[in-house]
Amino acid sequence: MKDLIFGFVDQYAVWGILAFVLIATFLLWRMHRQVKRLNRNLGAITAKIQDYFNVILAEEESEEPRPLAARETPRRDWEVTKEERDFLLSGKKVHSPSAEDEAVFNEVMQEYFS
Numbered sequence: 001m002k003d004l005i006f007g008f009v010d011q012y013a014v015w016g017i018l019a020f021v022l023i024a025t026f027l028l029w030r031m032h033r034q035v036k037r038l039n040r041n042l043g044a045i046t047a048k049i050q051d052y053f054n055v056i057l058a059e060e061e062s063e064e065p066r067p068l069a070a071r072e073t074p075r076r077d078w079e080v081t082k083e084e085r086d087f088l089l090s091g092k093k094v095h096s097p098s099a100e101d102e103a104v105f106n107e108v109m110q111e112y113f114s
Helices: 001-059 082-089 099-113
Strands: none
Touching: 001 082
């Protein structure tokens, strides 16, 4: 019986190893794609938050609002155009947030950055 088992393993071990390598390669490829997607999404979120903070800081200055610094990277789809940035920096408010909205936003930001 032992000879029969060892003979079977000896005969089909190469195919088993090949199947294992193919499955492992497929799983690693899928994980790599997911990590790339997460990295891209987190980069976009971070950049949006940074742009939002830049606008807030520019509005809080008592002097004339200065334009945001020019980016060295090429423009992406989610970035703000010059016209949109000028509108945001002009101080015109389309929607004035209530104190409750600001409190919720501050709690979320504190939880996010702590």
